[in-house]
Amino acid sequence: MTSPLRILLLEDNSTDAELIQDLLETDGLFFEITRVQTRVEFEGALNNVAIDLILADYQLPSFDGLSALNLALRTHPNLPFIFVSGTLGEEVAVEALKIGATDYVLKTSLSRLVPSMRRALREAGQRTERRKAEEALRRSEMTLAEAQRLSHTGSFGWDVLSGEINWSDETCRIFGCAPGTKPTTDLVVERTHPDDRMLLRKMIDRTSIVRAAFTTERRLMMPDGVIKHVRVVAHPAASDNPESVLFIGAITDITSRKRAEETLQEQANLLNLTHDAIFVHDLNEIITYWNRGAEKLYGWTGEQAKGQNAFNLLKPAFPAPLEEITSELLQTGHWEGEVVHTRKDHARLTVESRWSLQRDAQGTPVAVLVTNSDIGDRKLAERERERLRQLEADLARINRVSMMGELAASLAHEIKQPITAAALKAQACGRWLSHAMPDVTRAREVAGEMITDVMRAGAIIDRVRSLYARSAPQWELIDINEIIREMTALLRDLAIRNAVSIRTELAVGIPSTTADRVQVQQVLMNLMINGIEAMKDSGGELTVVSDRTEDHQLLISVSDSGIGLPANECEHIFDAFFTTKPQGAGMGLSISRRIIESHGGRLWASPNSGRGATFRFTLPGKAMQSSRHAV
Missing domain, CATH: 3.30.450.20 (PAS domain)
Structure with missing residues (x-):
């Protein structure tokens, strides 16, 4: 169903208004009429009522048609306006048409009203369509002009x-x-x-x-x-x-693009002088430049590489999702990381890749400059260094394990004492509890002593096990005097069996130091065992001294009265595989020096004025600030 024609009728005569409405109905028009009589009603209808056409009398008691026409033109300039009047003269009618009225119809000739309305509505529709077409064309031209300006x-x-x-x-x-x-x-x-x-x-x-x-x-x-x-x-x-x-x-x-290309070409001429592999690709990954370093590294000539998709050519394996890498590149203009590429001969190689985003004069990204350095040799060297570090760690552990045989008797003696004491106390505890009147108090005291003896044996076992267990260095504050006392107790039985006495001179108030306890124990044990073995045929005294140097380092010395050092060999004894023992491996002193150096100290040896030799090593007197590694 079509919408009714919405008519605003300015007419003060009810008879004329009915006559117009009957005429329109007789002609079969489907319409709705809003009738007004005053200026106020007319203005209210213009502002609040949907209108397709205005019919207005020219002469009203308190209002006139020309004023109504001017009001309508101000608010609805494209709305058809037809005068329907019985007093409109020819001159007035012509003036009204000049001002903007669509037509005029005399009440004595109302048969012209419907054709006039149809013509007015048709022309208004044509004007509306023309305006829409003109507006669409104007918008299209503006869009095209803006698109041309931007591009x-x-x-x-x-x-x-x-x-x-x-x-x-x-x-x-x-x-x-x-x-x-x-x-x-x-x-x-x-x-x-x-x-x-x-x-x-x-x-x-x-x-x-x-x-x-x-x-x-x-x-x-x-x-x-x-x-x-x-x-x-x-x-x-x-x-x-x-x-x-x-x-x-x-x-x-294309001035900006040409200048960017010229800049890149100038850079390219310089980049051909470097050994790095450098190429440029656009934002579609199409290679536009390929330097001599890239030819040498990957095997493709510049002519073969240019125009190829960089990712399809090199088949890269990235350390992170490509979306993350691209996002970082667009945000910061740079990206770098290790990338695995494929050469022309299908070999895979690892490169250190650095990307730089190239922009034109307007700041628009246009290309990516990629600089790649072959780090295969460096990676191989890093793996070799890691292998050597692991080998040193294994040798240090083997050295500690080899000491265990020499310490077996001492360990047996130390562990046997608390275990035997615990067993005797267990028997006594049993007797006190088996009396007719059990002595619970005595039994409880002895049970507590048993616990102490067993824990002592366990501590001895843990202390010895830590010397040869495979574990990462554990850096902590240590008391060097405490470690000397532990090693003295641990090696006392070995010294007695070789007719050697151990004497200690421990300075009071020396500070703690940051070190790996097990590694320092290993060094001290190695030096003390060497000293005991140097005196096993003649007996003697082993002296262990702790002190401080003038520059506030800890100084530990181990002196013996044994066979002394080989002539002119004070430094060679620290070389790997150098030994004076018939069954020695020549690794103990070498490993000990590496341990002390890794702690920021120094280990050296010197002959005594009489018999024997003295080994000394230093440790920092405070926590180390440098990086540390296992030996």
Whole structure:
């Protein structure tokens, strides 16, 4: 069902209003009438009622038709307005039409009213459609102009035979002309760079003959000497005039791109001097530059690599998702990390890759500069260093384990004492509990002593086990005097069996130091065992001294009265595999020196003035600040 025609009727005569309504009904119109009589009612209807057409009497007691017409034109300029009056003269009617009325109908000729309304509504509809089309065209032209401005691309039409040219505002701007400038062939030639004008004229002559699409790049020179690079694309278009050859084309200002390419080429010439593999790819990963370093590293020549997709060519394996890498590159302009690539011979290699985002003068990303360094040798060296570190750690552990045989008797003696004591106390405890009147108090006391003896045996076992267990260094504050006492107790039985006494001189108040307890125990045990073995045929005294140096380091010395050092070999005894023992491996002193050096100290030896030798080592007197590693 169609919507009714909405009519605003300005009429103070009820009879005339009914007559108009009956006429419209008789003619079969589907309508709704809003009748008003005063200025206030008329203005209220204009502001609040939907209206398709206005019918107005010319003369009212308190209002007049011309005033109503002016009010309607101000608020609804496109609304059909028809005077329906019995007093409208010809001059007044003509004046009303000039002001903006659509038509006038005398009440004595109401038969004209419906045809006049139909014509007015039809013309209003046509005007509305025309306005919509014009508005759509205007918006389309604005959109096209804005798109051309943003993309630095203008459009043009060119009749090759007549030389007539039409161009867009953006094309006018690219040529550096004032808005509204009429383009001509002579103007285009004048704005072309002098070195390119001959080529332009040849292209014009060729196009007038061949009449085929063309694409070209050339330079423009502005009146102020500024040079622009443009890319022109055009193709022939259909024309109603058989005497014309019309071309439609687009011209793009590519100055920024050309300058970026020139900059990259200058960089490329310098980059060919480096040994790094360097290439450039656009945002579609298409390679545009490939230096000699890349040729050498990957095996493809520049001609083979250019135009290829970088990812398809090198088959990279990234350390993180590519989306994260791309996001970081766009945000910061840089990215670096280790990437695995595939060479032309299908070999895989690891490179240290550094990416740099290249932008044009407007800041738009245009390409990525990639610099890759082969780190395969470095990776191999790192693995070799790690293997050597592990080998040293294993040798240190083997050295500790080899000491266990020499300590077996001492360990048996130390562990046997608390276990035997615990067993005797257990028997006594049993007797006190088996009496007719159990002595619970005595039994409880002895049970507590048993616990102490067992825990002592366990502590001895744990202390010895830590010496040869495979574990990472544990850095902590240690009391060097406490460690000397532990090693003295542990080695006392071994010393007695070799007719050696152990004497200690421990300085009071020396500070703690940060060290790995087990490694320091290993060094001290190694030096003390060496001293005991040096005196096993003659007996003697082993002296262990703790002190402080003038620069506040801890100084520990182990002196014996044994066979002494080999002549002129005070330093060689610390070389790996150097030994004076028939069954020695020559690793103990070498490992000990490495341990002390890793702690920031120094280990050395010197002969005594009489018999024997003294080994000394230092440790920092406070927590170390440098990095530490296992030996």
